[in-house]
Amino acid sequence: MQPIQGVTAHPPGEPPSTPSAAGELPLSTQQRTVLERLVTRLVALSQQQSAEVWAGLKHDLGLKSETPLLSRHFPAAEQNLNQRLGNAQTTHANRQVVQQLSELLPQGNNRQAVSDYIRQQFGQSALSQLTPEQLKSVLTLLQNNQLAIPQPQQRQATDRPLLPAEHNALNKQVAKLAAATGESGKLIWQSMLELSGVKTGDLIPAKHFTLLTTWLQARQTLSQQHTPTLHTLQAALKQPLEPAEWKEITDYSLQRFQATPQTLLTTAQVQDILNQVFLKRAERLPAALEVHHVHPIASPILSPFIEPMKLISAHPGMAFVALIVVMILLWIVI
Template sequence: MQPIQGATARPPGEPPSTHSAAGEFPLSTVQRTVLERLITRIVALNQQQSAEVWAGLKHDLGLKSETPLLSRHFPAAEQNLNQRLNHAQTTHGTRQVVQQLSELLPQGNNRQAVSDYIRQNFGQTALSQLTPEQLKSVLTLLQNNQLAIPQPQQRQATDRPLLPAEHNSLNKQVAKLAAATGESSKLIWQSMLELSGVKTGELIPAKHFALLTTWLQARQTLSQQNTPTLHTIQAALKQPLEPAEWKEITDYSQQRFQATPQTLLTTAQVQDILNQVFLKRAERQPSALEVHHIQPIASPIWAPFIDPLKAISARPGLALIALVVVMLLLWIVI
């Protein structure tokens, strides 16, 4: 018997070739590259091993671990990996948001403000119960200082010392800056004490907490800049310079360093300018009104007689004469 024209001869009883039907071929180079790129992105986000992802993919497709993927499996495999990637991206993003929130919550009254906000707006009492979008909205509000502190805890800035949570927050930022610059944490703290106007061993006033946080964050950011200028300093500040502040700092840089906004600055010059920003902003902080600064609304009607009476009371002889004169005048009137 002659084989059918065009067909490949095979021994009697052997099953048809698995490559004969469309889709039964192994993955093409393009298909495998697409899947491998998806798996690489997944591994980078969730720190899994690529072998684990391949094994999980085959399990989801109902294949045994030793069964190779074929071209007909490609559409389902690509969809599965895209779903895994989306999940990994969401989880990774949420993890970053939670980390940023954990750094901001100890500062000031942020923890109480966030607790009240999520209870009033989301009906929840814990961050772990929020959706990723809700977590992002809370983080944005905190970063933009748009979360109101609960009214019972609102208070005017005073000279109270830093709270333990505020001190710990600064300590973490100091450690990061020391690691980035190689400067000792002790010297950084000493600089902060000097800027705050307190001596070694004294406590930093809480009113300087926000300014010190901005100072530390700006130094951390600028330590990674190879060509810092006044413009990069402006960009590094959490609270950018207002027009009046910008003019003060540019004038200061011109007078002290002959530096324009485009001039490349040294590390020492950058730190000097950041110190000036801190000091000028600290000067503008409102202070509590002291009693001896309060003036009467209007002088009492007897004010013109106060000074003469003081002079008379200081000299007993004059006081006696004045008393006699007053008695004579009263006798004449009566």
């Protein structure tokens, strides 16, 4: 057995030191190293500074701040620091679990699924009321995709309206765009409502949040461009156009504005094209485009006579006779 460091050897002929005398010696190098390592680990896991930990240790041992630690204090000091370290490790682990849960909850149906699960399993309505073990079990279930909302409660997250945080995020971007362009924030919101297909006063669906964010960011970026083209518009999009989208937009620009990818665009043209990008990505553009190509549907009764009427209209002299014939036929059919 190795002698405890810090205790000096006794000269021959002198009686050995009493235990109380040995305990009054300063901490040995080994003892101080053990305590310092514990303090370092505790500082790494907590928000405390090293000096705060040492001061707290002396307070727990009933020592004044200016009183040095002695060898007799070592066992109690080591136990105190180990206990505090264990608590800090538990707190740190819990904090990591809560952070991971916070990252997973906004995804898909997770928030509603977790709410239903903890209400059914633990009789609680908030995560803050769960024990560390219960929190860890919820996290494990989420990570393994083992939580789901039972029918008929389950619904797509994108069917819900914008959350307050999402609305505030859009509102900040609207304010930035209004400051950059001088446009009224109210008019910008009106444009966003029209793009989303909702009426004034209705709530925008959450599924349009990302599209509206891209639309606002692109408008703000392009407002600073003096020579915007389709290429600069493509670069301004947070989610660039895919090859199929690029072809659709270039075809649209050529048809509507006779603009190639290198043509300089006006502010109105840029906004119109950005609107088309939004609508295409929201899967609403095909219906909007077909409005320009819809022809009136003729009555089935009159359809056999439409082409002959076109021919007769080219000969004004036959118009009266044709009118009488049509009226007689209609009277017979009706």
